[in-house]
Amino acid sequence: MMQAFSLTRLLLRPPGFGIVTQVAGMKRFEPPPSFDHIQLPEKPKLPFKDKVPQMPHPAMKPPKSKKRLELMRGPELIHNKLIHQQYGIMALCGGRMHSGHFEMVRMTTNRKMDASRMFAVWRVDGPWQPLTKKGQGKRMGGGKGAIDHYVTPIKAGRIIMELGGKCEFQEALPFLREVAEKLPFKARAVSQEMLEQEALQEKELAAANINPYTAEYVIRNNMGGCWKWISPYDKKWFFKYV
Template identity: 60%
Template sequence: MLEVRTLLRSVLTVKKLPVMSSQIAGMKYFPPPKKYENIEYPERLKLKIMEKVPQLPSNIKPPKMQKRLRYMRGPETVHNQLIHKQYGIIATGGGRLRYEHFEIIRLGIIRKMVPNRMFAIWRVDAPWQPVTKKGQGQRMGGGKGAIDHYVTPIKAGRVIVEMGGHCEFAEVKRMLELIVNKLPFAAEVVSQEILDKKYAEEERLNKINLNTWNFEYIIKNNMGGCGKWLSPFDHRWFGKYR
């Protein structure tokens, strides 16, 4: 019993040493701000309102047109690069833009862009291709129906809208992603850096590819008699576009 008491006294009488704490404050290095050089602003900074119906002279009757799906098939060979080398929306599949889609794009950008610091330009034409439709309950025959609305056909790789100015990609990305989700075809938000990396990666893969049995080689040599059942568009674009 005496040993236990002495042990407790020794524990209670132990002096608590103070805990030494030290703070180390260092210098924080931030990257230098981005320099916006050689940026050319267009005359009009905001997107203009597109015409819902093309304006024709009074003595010309609005012409009707067939579907002409070739306007939406295949890759875009002209308007597939960013003019201002900054940001934009590029279609990854074919489709049609109606007047309502133009308004979704215009209002979605104008309401969120910073004035006098950002700009946006159209890279597509106003609706010009007529789409006919017959009234509900009409029988087949009787000629082609009346014009219901106008559309703008889009091919894969076409630049829809382009943005730029004194802004970074993070400021524009979320704004344009909300618009991409509302378009009637597949599209993506890109910057000039993303496009450069994409093209460089495609060239690299083509150089290091050791497999000669690609889709183009199979089609050109009619292996397995594939030329009988393949589409004419597969012979033209080798399975990349429909």
């Protein structure tokens, strides 16, 4: 019965069914990018960052500082673009980097990049803000504690480091992503094309928005008495950075 059924299916198939016909056609591949205009620096690798900032005079006592949380809040307005217009790591929120994070970025990048055709540069200063800490088991009071270590405050949108050279983004993406995931705040690997495309999409969304009651309009006009319960930072950044 089964043999008769399979034979019937074979007889009812249209002619030419299952025959693969090879057709020669012209394929259009995009030309590879040209990196002839890029000049590699003499020292392509990331340099070492000191754990402690250097004082102007050796006898000068390092000053202490407040927490200054405002250095981590809000968007970065200056160092938020790629100078070499290739690739880099961008912070997505505020945070702090100490000497261990700088060393992790330096060692991972220098070990995995091809120094013969790539280069990397820092976009942040070394640790400079002092953080104090009191000894274990000490009572409250007695003034501010001694300096424990130094950090570098980071704002959202800050470029941590840049990578360039004669390479494509897909070559640098694996180790740039690895570095971004190890940082103490949310970060991502970006390219110049990604940043330009996101800026264009943001403008298109703002132009296509037909709702006049945006967050900025509502807060500026104090609609519903929102100033009584929103944060003073929301009055400045309109719920974009918390």
